[in-house]
Amino acid sequence: MKGEKGERRKKELLKIAYRMFIEKGYDNTSIDEIITEAGIAKGTYYYHFPSKEATLEAVIDMMISEEAERAKNVISTPIPVPQKIVAVTMSMRPQLEESGIAGTLERSENIVMHEKINLRILDVTVPILTEVVKEGISQGIFDCTNVEERVKMILIICQRIFDSGSFNERDVEVFIDMTEKTLGAKTGTMSFIKELIH
Amino acid sequence: MKGEKGERRKKELLKIAYRMFIEKGYDNTSIDEIITEAGIAKGTYYYHFPSKEATLEAVIDMMISEEAERAKNVISTPIPVPQKIVAVTMSMRPQLEESGIAGTLERSENIVMHEKINLRILDVTVPILTEVVKEGISQGIFDCTNVEERVKMILIICQRIFDSGSFNERDVEVFIDMTEKTLGAKTGTMSFIKELIH
Amino acid sequence: MKGEKGERRKKELLKIAYRMFIEKGYDNTSIDEIITEAGIAKGTYYYHFPSKEATLEAVIDMMISEEAERAKNVISTPIPVPQKIVAVTMSMRPQLEESGIAGTLERSENIVMHEKINLRILDVTVPILTEVVKEGISQGIFDCTNVEERVKMILIICQRIFDSGSFNERDVEVFIDMTEKTLGAKTGTMSFIKELIH
Amino acid sequence: MKGEKGERRKKELLKIAYRMFIEKGYDNTSIDEIITEAGIAKGTYYYHFPSKEATLEAVIDMMISEEAERAKNVISTPIPVPQKIVAVTMSMRPQLEESGIAGTLERSENIVMHEKINLRILDVTVPILTEVVKEGISQGIFDCTNVEERVKMILIICQRIFDSGSFNERDVEVFIDMTEKTLGAKTGTMSFIKELIH
DNA sequence: GATGAATGAGTATTCATTCAT
DNA sequence: GATGAATGAATACTCATTCAT
Numbered sequence: 007m008k009g010e011k012g013e014r015r016k017k018e019l020l021k022i023a024y025r026m027f028i029e030k031g032y033d034n035t036s037i038d039e040i041i042t043e044a045g046i047a048k049g050t051y052y053y054h055f056p057s058k059e060a061t062l063e064a065v066i067d068m069m070i071s072e073e074a075e076r077a078k079n080v081i082s083t084p085i086p087v088p089q090k091i092v093a094v095t096m097s098m099r100p101q102l103e104e105s106g107i108a109g110t111l112e113r114s115e116n117i118v119m120h121e122k123i124n125l126r127i128l129d130v131t132v133p134i135l136t137e138v139v140k141e142g143i144s145q146g147i148f149d150c151t152n153v154e155e156r157v158k159m160i161l162i163i164c165q166r167i168f169d170s171g172s173f174n175e176r177d178v179e180v181f182i183d184m185t186e187k188t189l190g191a192k193t194g195t196m197s198f199i200k201e202l203i204h
Numbered sequence: 205m206k207g208e209k210g211e212r213r214k215k216e217l218l219k220i221a222y223r224m225f226i227e228k229g230y231d232n233t234s235i236d237e238i239i240t241e242a243g244i245a246k247g248t249y250y251y252h253f254p255s256k257e258a259t260l261e262a263v264i265d266m267m268i269s270e271e272a273e274r275a276k277n278v279i280s281t282p283i284p285v286p287q288k289i290v291a292v293t294m295s296m297r298p299q300l301e302e303s304g305i306a307g308t309l310e311r312s313e314n315i316v317m318h319e320k321i322n323l324r325i326l327d328v329t330v331p332i333l334t335e336v337v338k339e340g341i342s343q344g345i346f347d348c349t350n351v352e353e354r355v356k357m358i359l360i361i362c363q364r365i366f367d368s369g370s371f372n373e374r375d376v377e378v379f380i381d382m383t384e385k386t387l388g389a390k391t392g393t394m395s396f397i398k399e400l401i402h
Numbered sequence: 403m404k405g406e407k408g409e410r411r412k413k414e415l416l417k418i419a420y421r422m423f424i425e426k427g428y429d430n431t432s433i434d435e436i437i438t439e440a441g442i443a444k445g446t447y448y449y450h451f452p453s454k455e456a457t458l459e460a461v462i463d464m465m466i467s468e469e470a471e472r473a474k475n476v477i478s479t480p481i482p483v484p485q486k487i488v489a490v491t492m493s494m495r496p497q498l499e500e501s502g503i504a505g506t507l508e509r510s511e512n513i514v515m516h517e518k519i520n521l522r523i524l525d526v527t528v529p530i531l532t533e534v535v536k537e538g539i540s541q542g543i544f545d546c547t548n549v550e551e552r553v554k555m556i557l558i559i560c561q562r563i564f565d566s567g568s569f570n571e572r573d574v575e576v577f578i579d580m581t582e583k584t585l586g587a588k589t590g591t592m593s594f595i596k597e598l599i600h
Numbered sequence: 601m602k603g604e605k606g607e608r609r610k611k612e613l614l615k616i617a618y619r620m621f622i623e624k625g626y627d628n629t630s631i632d633e634i635i636t637e638a639g640i641a642k643g644t645y646y647y648h649f650p651s652k653e654a655t656l657e658a659v660i661d662m663m664i665s666e667e668a669e670r671a672k673n674v675i676s677t678p679i680p681v682p683q684k685i686v687a688v689t690m691s692m693r694p695q696l697e698e699s700g701i702a703g704t705l706e707r708s709e710n711i712v713m714h715e716k717i718n719l720r721i722l723d724v725t726v727p728i729l730t731e732v733v734k735e736g737i738s739q740g741i742f743d744c745t746n747v748e749e750r751v752k753m754i755l756i757i758c759q760r761i762f763d764s765g766s767f768n769e770r771d772v773e774v775f776i777d778m779t780e781k782t783l784g785a786k787t788g789t790m791s792f793i794k795e796l797i798h
Numbered sequence: 799g800a801t802g803a804a805t806g807a808g809t810a811t812t813c814a815t816t817c818a819t
Numbered sequence: 820g821a822t823g824a825a826t827g828a829a830t831a832c833t834c835a836t837t838c839a840t
Contacts, residue, residue, distance in 0.1 A: 012824060037810060047826045049813080054824090058810070121315050155378040159361050166360045180353040180386075187385035188378075213799090234834060245801045247838080256835065408820065432813060443822045445817085454814065513715050551774040555757050562756045576749040576782075583781035584774075606803060630830060641805045646832065648803090 016054045019044055024065045032062055032119045066123055073098045074130045081134065087142035088195055092202065094134055095164060098127050124165050132158050139189060149190030156188050178203055214252045217242055222263045230260055230317045264321055271296050272328045279332060285340035286393055290400065292332055293362060296325050322363050330356050337387060347388035354386050376401055412450045415440055420461045428458055428515045462519055469494050470526045477530060483538035484591055488598065490530055491560060494523050520561050528554050535585060545586035552584050574599055610648045613638055618659045626656055626713045660717055667692050668724045675728060681736035682789055686796065688728055689758060692721050718759050726752050733783060743784030750782050772797055 022044050026035045037058060041051050055061045076097040080090060135157045142148040150156055167173045167181060182196045220242050224233045235256055239249050253259045274295040278288060333355045340346040348354055361379060365371050380394045418440050422431045433454055437447050451457045472493040476486060531553045538544040546552055559577060563569050578592045616638050620629045631652060635645050649655045670691040674684060729751045736742040744750055757775060761767050776790045 015824080036808075038808095048811085048828090049826050050824075052811070052813095053826090117319050118315050121319075152374045152378050155374045156382075158375075159365070159378060159382060162361055162364045163357050166364075167357070176350045176353045177356075180350050180357060184354075184357060184382065184386050188382050235836090236834075246803090246836090247801050248799075250836070251799065251801095411820090433815090434813075444815090444824090445822050446820080448815070449820065449822095514711050517711050517715075548770045548774050551770045552778075554771075555761070555774060555778060558757055558760045559753050562760075563753070572746045572749045573752075576746050576753060580750075580753060580778065580782050584778050609803080631832080632830075642807090642832085643805050643834080644803075646834095647805090652831070 012054070015046075015050075019046075019051065019054055020061075020064055020068055023061050024069065027062065027065060027119060028116070031116045062119065062122070066119075066126055069123070070126045070130055073127075074134075077131065077134050081138065087138060087145060087147050088191070088198070090138045091135060091142075092196075092199060094131065094138060095161070098131060099169075120169075124169075127165070128158065128161060131161060135161070142189070142191075147191060147195065150188070160185055160188060213244075213248075217244075217249070217252055218259075218262055218266055221259050222267065225260065225263060225317060226314070229314045260317065260320070264317075264324055267321070268324045268328055271325075272332075275329065275332050279336060285336060285343060285345050286389075286396070288336045289333060289340075289394075290397060292329065292336060293359070296329060318367075322367075325363070326356065326359055329359060333359070340387070340389075345389060345393065348386070358383055358386060408450070411442075411446075415442075415447070415450060416457075416460055416464055419457050420465065423458065423461060423515060424512070427512045458515065458518070462515075462522055465519070466522050466526055469523075470530075473527065473530050477534060483534060483541060483543055484587075484594070486534050487531060487538075488592075488595060490527065490534060491557070494527060495565075516565075520565075523561070524554065524557055527557060531557070538585070538587075543587060543591065546584070556581055556584060606648070609640075609644075613640075613645065613648055614655075614658055614662055617655050618663065621656065621659060621713060622710070625710045656713065656716070660713075660720055663717070664720045664724055667721075668728075671725065671728050675732060681732060681739060681741050682785075682792070684732045685729060685736075685790075686793060688725065688732060689755070692725060693763075714763075718763075721759070722752065722755060725755060729755070736783070736785075741785060741789065744782070754779055754782060 019040070023035075023040055026040060026043065030039075037048065037051060040061075041048055044051075055064065077094045080093045080097055083090070083093070085093065132154060136154045139148055139150075139153050139157055143150070143153070163181060163184070167177055178200055182199050183193075185191075185196050186193060217238070221233070221238055224238060224241065228237075235246065235249060238259075239246055242249075253262065275292045278291040278295055281288070281291075283291065330352060334352045337346055337348075337351050337355055341348070341351070361382070365375055365379060376398055380397055381391075383389075383394050384391060415436070419431070419436055422436060422439065426435075433444065433447060436457075437444055440447075451460065473490045476489040476493055479486070479489075481489065528550060532550045535544055535546075535549050535553055539546070539549070559580070563573055563577060574596055578595050579589075581587075581592050582589060613634070617629075617634055620634060620637065624633075631642065631645060634655075635642055638645075649658065671688045674687045674691055677684070677687075679687070726748060730748045733742055733744075733747050733751055737744070737747070757778070761771055761775060772794055776793050777787075779785075779790050780787060
């Protein structure tokens with residue numbers, strides 16, 4: 007039976023590693039720095055994680071599963087379908103903004119981690135959004151086939167355009183237009199997005 | 205005036221480095237391996253390149269400029285505008301396919317290089333395609349504003365979907381639909397793409 | 403009085419350690435691997451053994467004492483003295499052959515353990531064989547002084563030549579000849595050995 | 601063209617490593633200690649040797665080849681054949697005695713290196729001594745077949761008995777007797793050995 | 799233009815052992 | 820008897836970069 011004590015320590019370690027990976031990049035964060043920060047011995051670190059790589063995976067797992075949780079809660083909320091779509095999408099990167107480190111994933115030392123995270127987010131988010139869009143179709147808000155593929159492509163653009171923060175008003179307009187047309191919505195259905203992004 | 209002899213050697217080195225970066229990944233290719241492969245001394249390498257990072261930049265420069273050349277040739281060709289778009293897009297990754305290493309950029313050890321290349325390709329291709337689309341608009345084939353942003357988003361999807369090679373027929377259909385709607389083209393305008401991708 | 407339960411577990415551990423030391427070498431076998439294989443906790447291991455080194459000693463003790471038992475049984479058997487000598491010598495490495503891992507002790511990772519075992523075997527076997535040879539002398543089969551030293555040297559050759567398994571027919575012939583002459587036996591006394599080794 | 605400078609440095613390193621391996625044992629000598637002793641950077645060490653293991657091999661090579669040189673010189677010396685045998689055998693471990701570290705190879709931390717050295721010495725010495733014994737046969741001093749195998753077994757005993765230094769007078773007597781009988785020499789032929797070992 | 803010897807900071811990982819519960 | 824979390828010293832190896840010749 008795994009002790010609770012160990013599990014708690016592991017969680018702590020995970021949070022520290024998460025923050026450091028984000029702040030300095032995975033490659034630039036050495037095990038020595040992690041254990042110094044955590045105030046533990048090297049052996050303790052390796053007691054909890056088999057390798058640095060495994061720690062990265064665990065960090066991403068933790069992050070994604072927390073976000074997926076939030077995203078699923080959004081679904082059952084009684085808000086209009088278009089808003090749901092945006093809410094689910096948004097729920098996938100709140101922590102970064104909380105911690106005031108939005109944009110850090112874009113730094114070149116974080117590319118590898120960013121890619122891993124984005125792929126995992128796609129895996130998790132596509133099925134959720136597919137459900138939401140289908141709900142929209144049944145309500146006559148959207149009208150399209152191949153929902154999954156459409157959702158995937160919209161998300162890809164989202165990640166690429168909005169992760170970096172270096173987008174402009176025209177980017178947003180085009181994104182709204184593409185989303186509406188891709189999902190077969192009436193013009194204006196998604197235009198509330200413009201308000202969300204000052 | 206730099207000697208021709210030195211320039212020739214530099215080009216050779218660049219090609220060797222290019223091949224090795226692609227095959228093994230940038231991080232996994234050590235300078236020792238490059239000079240062994242090239243049969244030169246370490247000092248000679250550093251005579252030509254100030255750093256490994258600079259070599260990567262030079263490699264990407266070389267690749268991109270060759271491809272941009274090809275892309276520009278396509279523009280002045282008397283083929284229909286929709287075909288031009290595809291031709292320009294395609295002209296940006298022929299070398300990989302030539303060398304039978306398509307898909308290698310997807311490997312995780314190549315993420316960093318891949319990202320750099322993709323960003324550079326966007327920089328180079330967006331203005332070219334913007335011109336082509338504007339040509340299409342003047343011919344009444346397309347109808348849209350914010351051309352540059354639309355082109356960028358279409359290219360982003362292109363890179364993400366088609367680089368990996370793991371797309372299916374529905375992906376292609378959705379991509380065609382999105383492209384037509386995004387550019388304000390009649391349905392069917394871009395459907396010839398389906399034939400190109402068996 | 404130590405509990406029987408604990409003793410039983412210790413024996414099991416010993417057998418597991420023995421097998422792993424033989425298969426992978428002492429240095430290459432970590433305590434973690436032993437306890438994983440045994441399905442016990444690390445503390446339990448250290449409850450039974452003060453150190454890894456002590457485990458090795460215990461393993462060797464166990465092995466040697468089992469073999470010494472067998473060797474002593476041979477002595478009191480009513481077979482001719484020359485055969486007794488061979489039987490005693492042979493009784494010192496049956497387990498290896500049983501378990502189909504003859505030759506493993508030769509692998510370089512096992513040198514240390516092998517040396518320890520060989521020294522212990524010498525310690526145990528020399529006095530036994532000395533008795534046997536003296537019996538042979540009293541029967542007029544052998545004729546020599548300094549019996550103990552002669553026995554030791556014959557055993558040394560035995561270990562070196564036959565442990566590796568890479569000996570040839572001429573090695574055997576020379577070994578027989580040396581043994582006979584060293585012990586002052588008539589030519590042919592030990593030639594039955596040739597039959598034993600196909 | 602390999603520079604002489606590098607070769608000289610490599611030789612120096614080899615000597616330092618040799619001494620440290622002998623004094624402290626191979627396993628107990630860390631790379632850090634070697635480079636500190638040599639006053640060089642870690643990179644320099646790894647410029648000259650691909651690994652610690654390779655250094656050990658090079659050390660043994662150096663030692664053996666120097667000794668083999670000496671042994672071959674002995675052969676062409678106009679001394680009696682029995683003396684030649686002893687001289688060749690002795691020439692294989694003079695450095696140890698010079699450096700006052702005879703017996704160190706016996707320490708358990710040196711077992712691995714000792715075994716490697718002994719095997720190499722056998723490889724080198726057996727053919728040389730075989731020639732010498734054949735010379736003795738042609739002079740009527742020895743009388744035996746399977747010379748190579750006999751020489752090998754005598755050397756094995758030599759290594760085991762005399763390396764440790766813990767032998768007694770009776771061991772020497774038995775060794776002399778075995779050698780004479782094994783090679784088919786008259787009693788007394790090798791008895792001069794007794795004088796050599798006080 | 800070219801060489802290659804020298805650098806040294808940087809890094810992940812291993813593992814026997816301890817001890818409070 | 821048994822557990823398992825914690826320890827921390829030890830260690831081999833990598834590699835981009837420099838510079839005297």
